[in-house]
Amino acid sequence: MHFFERTFSGFRYHRRYYIVMMLLSVAFCLISIMLITSAMIDQSAQGAFLQRLNSFGAQNKEAILLSTQVGQAHAKMVQSSQALLNRVLILNGICWLIGTAWLWHHRRSETDALYLVGKSSMSIGLQYAFEAFFSFWISFMISVFLIILFNDQLIEFLTSANRSVFGHLLQEGYQSVDINKAFRQLFARHLTGFTRETLFYYGSRTDDITQPTGFLKTLGSGMAVILITNLGLVTPLSMIRKRRVMPR
């Protein structure tokens, strides 16, 4: 009996569970890719801002003041998106841990059966892990398909959301430093091809960010979660189970 035949049959048999986990994984993949893309858009916006600011002259007093304030707002944005991404990763890990534990409990007799026909803990563990990998792979592909389908809208939405959050974060610095004044003085002596708003952030969409990113990172972290839950939970539990089925 081929290993993969057994794995796919197991996947089909426990399809209800895997459909739930796949929906969860699609949500995880979409959120993870959106957060990573959002961080990249922000980095790009910061780069573009500094480039535009340079046209005023690097030693300009107002430019230095703006650069510091904007830099701080960008740093806050990167921090918050990273913190959010970490939470999503942890939440995904917890969901898989609970789901895996539930499924393992649900398929105890199946584990016994596999031991009874002489399968090793390694073979059983690999079967269960591959079922989960397979379900995550399908979820990942669905997410990639959805992102390709709504690529432009997604970039536009993320840029607009980023701009809005960035504007809010920048506002927080207004009370301590008079940015408005710095602005007026900066623009008073220059003719530029951009406005005050587009100096800070892009317009409706960026020129250099046309596609989302973070696919590999999302795939890797999702797979790692499955590997860890299977190695850390399923395999030890199965080995304990083996003692009951095959007394030694």
Place this chain on the structure above:
Amino acid sequence: MLFRSKQLDVYRENLAKLFAPKTIQYLYVPDETSLNDLRDQYIKNFASGGLLKQLAFISSRDTGILDYLSVRNNLYINGHSKNTDFLPEWLNNNSPILDQPAATLDTMQRLYLQFYRGLMGKKRYLLLSGRAEVFDPQVTRAFLTEAHRALQQTDSCLLVLTTDQSLLSANPQNAWKQPPVLSLNTLVK
């Protein structure tokens, strides 16, 4: 290490002499608790003798049958012997039952499937431990007659752990009123 390997060879030889191929051995136990204890003890002994891979299980409770696989996949799960002449018609290559899920089989069919699965996987020993309510005399006789016929075409031996003394009386040449101790120390002296 070399000594251990030699010890295991002797163990295998002595066990093979005790339970000859193509035979059904009847081992008597007074009650179901003793039956389970003896089964567990034999599994431990086979494991310590390095023979677990040569042991197949037949049981009404722990069947080792994966319901989500087809009957064919369950039959071949331990390997696929070239010689399939011993298979009954309902498990033969063209039988429509083979492509059904194993979940559709009834209790007796599941017992037969376990037995033939062991033979397909060329297991040297098949350990049958059944509950009395499943193995009524008529069903048992039919199963053992078919098993005897199939075993003649293989090198396997069926060990029947039973609480039914009449089975021993009917087969005195292979009956064990006192089941043998299969520990490494006992068989390797």
